Amino acid sequence: MSGRKGNNEGVDEGGREMLLLVKGAQQVVRVAGAGERVKLGASMGDLAIISATQHDGVSIAVQQDGKIAWVGPDSEVGAKFPGARWGRVVEACGRAVVPGLVDAHTHPVWAGDRVHEFALKVAGASYLEVHEAGGGINYTVEQTRAASEDHLLNLLLPRLTRMATAGTTLAECKSGYGLEVETELKMLRVLERARPLAPLTISSTFCGAHSVPKGLSAEAATRLVVEQQLPAVVEARDKGQVAVDSIDVFCESGVFNVAQTRTILEAGRRHGLRLNFHADELTPLAGAEMGASLGAEAMSHLEEISEEGVRAMAKAGSVAVLLPTTALVLRLPLPPARAMIQAGVPVALGSDFNPNAFCLSMPLVMHLACVMMRLSPNEALTAATLHAAHALGKAHQHGSIEPGKMADLVIIDAPRWDHLVYQLGGNDHVITHVIRAGKVIHERHN
Known part of the structure; x- marks a missing residue:
């Protein structure tokens, strides 16, 4: 493989093996920006959401080591990862994605x-x-x-x-x-x-x-x-x-x-x-x-x-x-x-x-x-x-959707993430996928 490794921008020159691609999300709720480990006062309510446009969903690309490589528009995945071989592609289908809880x-x-x-x-x-x-x-x-x-x-x-x-x-x-x-x-x-x-x-x-x-x-x-x-x-x-x-x-x-x-x-x-x-x-x-x-x-x-x-x-x-x-x-x-x-x-x-x-x-x-x-x-x-x-001393690896962090993700069966907290109980119906370190550990089958 000739692609560059460890590149948080996700640019790939040689079609390397990638673990996972989540695509077509309506919302990706990052929770934190680059390097943020704590959000005090009013900033606690700023979730750093990336939303889809009328013609373009949001993707999350995951490296073989289970870490997030890149988050951005669906239309840019091909340019960022030319010829990449994806271990798995999960179609978010207009749903919301939040960090693993x-x-x-x-x-x-x-x-x-x-x-x-x-x-x-x-x-x-x-x-x-x-x-x-x-x-x-x-x-x-x-x-x-x-x-x-x-x-x-x-x-x-x-x-x-x-x-x-x-x-x-x-x-x-x-x-x-x-x-x-x-x-x-x-x-x-x-x-x-x-x-x-x-x-x-x-x-x-x-x-x-x-x-x-x-x-x-x-x-x-x-x-x-x-x-x-x-x-x-x-x-x-x-x-x-x-x-x-x-x-x-x-x-x-x-x-x-x-x-x-x-x-x-x-x-x-x-x-x-x-x-x-x-x-x-x-x-x-x-x-x-x-x-x-x-x-x-x-x-x-x-x-x-x-x-x-x-x-x-x-x-x-x-x-x-x-x-x-x-x-x-x-x-x-x-x-x-x-x-x-x-x-x-x-x-x-x-x-x-x-x-x-x-x-x-x-x-x-x-x-x-x-x-x-x-x-x-x-x-x-x-x-x-x-x-x-x-x-837990683990915010450098977990707790938000950022390049370089573990790809711990939850996909919500709604275009807005807050259905996760709005609905009292019945999480088996609200959550379609739970992903830990880039691997699907739970998937709802309709």
Whole structure:
């Protein structure tokens, strides 16, 4: 092959092999311009849309390495890629294309559902009341500790497939239902085994401080995380047995207090892990202020964040990962999303998929963010793509449709992209194709 390689302009001189061509789109919603990793304030609503003209659709060309080579008018494809041999051509047929969705907060590795708790919650039992009665996280810990690695993998893969079918192409996946070395490592190994099998990209987070094990004080649990669990995880990482990007702590009243959370996060930082933790969910503890002081890359929940916490996060550049499904299920106050955006905090979204909030659909999360938290549809899309990727430290590769980034794409069965968030549920009818790294991983067959 004589064509130039690595050319982001997509000019091809020799008819090289190309992985994919998506053509005939009515809208290509790039979300970000060249090099943008975060969009603050009003810019969050600017989606950098390329629209078709009366006579010309929009194309996306993808290289063999799965990265976007070029985005532009259908009429210019021949000149940009003369004689190119396309591995596959997808006819968008006047539809809209958005970046693959990014789920910035999930707990997908576990055994034993908690359907028996649903009636208790509906009857008014609080999260901590269920937890103190032996339910909640501790119940899932018992079931997950008893499950084999193979069983956990067989439970995980269908969940990831359902996420991908609803448009998710990158998901943060936490451990945290082990609370001791053996099971935490087992969960991380399951995520590692899932990487080549799953239809989406996985970012792993170590969450050994998800709860205080039965019979231990929070102080003793803190020592175990720092002195036993974390060193074992880091050793497995350094040996190439697992890949771990971040560390998480459930900073909450009755779980790990602010000082204990700081101790664990600082230990994770010393080992090169990103800080991405639960803060100010049920109780206003000033966890956000503490996280900002450490330069935490991301904090989740934040239903009880203070005005000082919002300002601290904006100053530190910490991403606020908001989880509307959890606020809905637990009947929590809503985080101040509008105040965060106005203050310059990067706002992202996650499903918080877990046995307590069983949601695998980011379009549903986006809809709830609009209805409950007053995000505009444009802001919700930025939050579920570019900013969610930024929360995971992956916005250089994911979260927008730009040359040089991975070709993670969702094709919407409508000429306007916002049908994805406008329609409540039924994503199997709204989405025609989900593409990850230039390969079609889901296609609707009429």
